[in-house]
Amino acid sequence: xxxxxxxxxxxxxxxxxxxxxxxxxxxxxxxxxxxxxxxxxxxxxxxxxxxxxxxxxxxxxxxxxxxxxxxxxxxxxxxxxxxxxxxxxxxxxxxxxxxxxxxxxxxxxxxxxxxxxxxxxxxxxxxxxxxxxxxxxxxxxxxxxxxxxxxxxxxxxxxxxxxxxxxxxxxxxxxxxxxxxxxxxxxxxxxxxxxxxxxxxxxxxxxxxxxxxxxxxxxxxxxxxxxxxxxxxxx
Amino acid sequence: xxxxxxxxxxxxxxxxxxxxxxxxxxxxxxxxxxxxxxxxxxxxxxxxxxxxxxxxxxxxxxxxxxxxxxxxxxxxxxxxxxxxxxxxxx
Numbered sequence: 258x259x260x261x262x263x264x265x266x267x268x269x270x271x272x273x274x275x276x277x278x279x280x281x282x283x284x285x286x287x288x289x290x291x292x293x294x295x296x297x298x299x300x301x302x303x304x305x306x307x308x309x310x311x312x313x314x315x316x317x318x319x320x321x322x323x324x325x326x327x328x329x330x331x332x333x334x335x336x337x338x339x340x341x342x343x344x345x346x347x348x349x350x351x352x353x354x355x356x357x358x359x360x361x362x363x364x365x366x367x368x369x370x371x372x373x374x375x376x377x378x379x380x381x382x383x384x385x386x387x388x389x390x391x392x393x394x395x396x397x398x399x400x401x402x403x404x405x406x407x408x409x410x411x412x413x414x415x416x417x418x419x420x421x422x423x424x425x426x427x428x429x430x431x432x433x434x435x436x437x438x439x440x441x442x443x444x445x446x447x448x449x450x451x452x453x454x455x456x457x458x459x460x461x462x463x464x465x466x467x468x469x470x471x472x473x474x475x476x477x478x479x480x481x482x483x484x485x486x487x488x489x490x491x492x
Numbered sequence: 493x494x495x496x497x498x499x500x501x502x503x504x505x506x507x508x509x510x511x512x513x514x515x516x517x518x519x520x521x522x523x524x525x526x527x528x529x530x531x532x533x534x535x536x537x538x539x540x541x542x543x544x545x546x547x548x549x550x551x552x553x554x555x556x557x558x559x560x561x562x563x564x565x566x567x568x569x570x571x572x573x574x575x576x577x578x579x580x581x582x
Contacts (some may be wrong), residue, residue, distance in 0.1 A: 289506075301544070362553070375501065375506075377497075377504060377506075378506070378512070384520070385502070392569075395499045398500045401499050401500045401502075402500070405499070405504070411504065423532070423536075428515055434512070436511050436512040436513075438510040439508070439511040439512075439521075439524065439528075439540070440506075440511050440512070440529065442526075443507075443508045443511060444507070444508065453559065454535055456526075456531065456532035456535055456536070457528040457529075457532060458529060458532045458533070458536075459525045459528065459529055461515075471553050471554065474549075474553060475546060475549045475550050475553055476546070476548055478545070479542050479543075479545045479546035479549055480532075480536050480542065481542045482534070482545045482549075483536065483539050483542025483543075483544075483545045483546070484539070484541075484542070486541035486542075486544075486545060487541045487542070489540045
């Protein structure tokens with residue numbers, strides 16, 4: 258159930274806003290996730306039954322626990338029609354690159370931090386040998402075939418419409434070489450399937466993100482989230 | 493200056509191998525990064541959404557809430573990484 262309270266030291270003042278056990282006494286309906294509106298007046302809740310991860314999104318008033326608006330049925334992690342946005346990093350950047358090159362139509366915009374994109378060359382970088390047990394190596398025929406099949410850099414097709422993309426790297430990154438993002442953005446810019454911008458921001462005084470100052474974190478995330486919000490606001 | 497490699501009998505062309513050169517060793521790579529930074533900064537600076545996000549992030553991350561992390565205890569003495577905004581680093 259979702260509860261509210263004035264502070265962690267005041268559990269006695271706890272109040273229930275949404276209780277799935279009341280909505281479905283059988284106990285088979287569960288909360289997948291919830292999100293509070295910026296003004297705190299509303300709570301969006303995804304409710305799903307029987308272990309399904311496809312939930313129906315209900316909106317409740319925080320003050321009264323009353324359901325408002327219509328239910329949005331059948332929402333899950335996937336989407337269609339190019340309204341999905343993705344903020345990814347590192348290995349998540351690799352996953353993003355693989356998915357965007359396979360289904361560029363799904364996305365409105367992508368921000369990707371310190372990602373891996375060239376799976377044929379990743380083992381040649383200073384930290385690369387340590388990735389071989391996880392990703393595989395081009396010296397093995399079957400593993401080469403697997404790597405080549407999804408390596409994002411090798412699946413950018415000239416003339417394809419890719420979503421607006423922002424790559425962010427630190428030049429001092431010792432975990433994932435910053436050249437992955439350089440090569441990927443150059444390839445996307447050359448593919449030139451439309452006017453969508455493909456941007457690369459390189460910080461000379463940053464690495465993989467560990468040890469970044471508060472000010473750097475603010476600037477970098479202002480870039481990453483600001484870019485996504487721009488396309489969310491004006492698709 | 494594309495480079496071609498043969499992996500397991502398959503020829504793969506890499507059009508941007510030159511971008512793998514570390515920044516400190518290549519004026520061309522440094523030039524590429526500088527040009528990309530200028531293009532990206534001009535684009536991002538014009539986004540009103542970026543300004544709004546930056547303002548809110550600075551409020552959240554700059555909040556004067558002291559945080560203690562990476563707690564350790566050795567021989568009765570407690571150790572911690574202390575984050576004390578607005579000081580910049582932990």
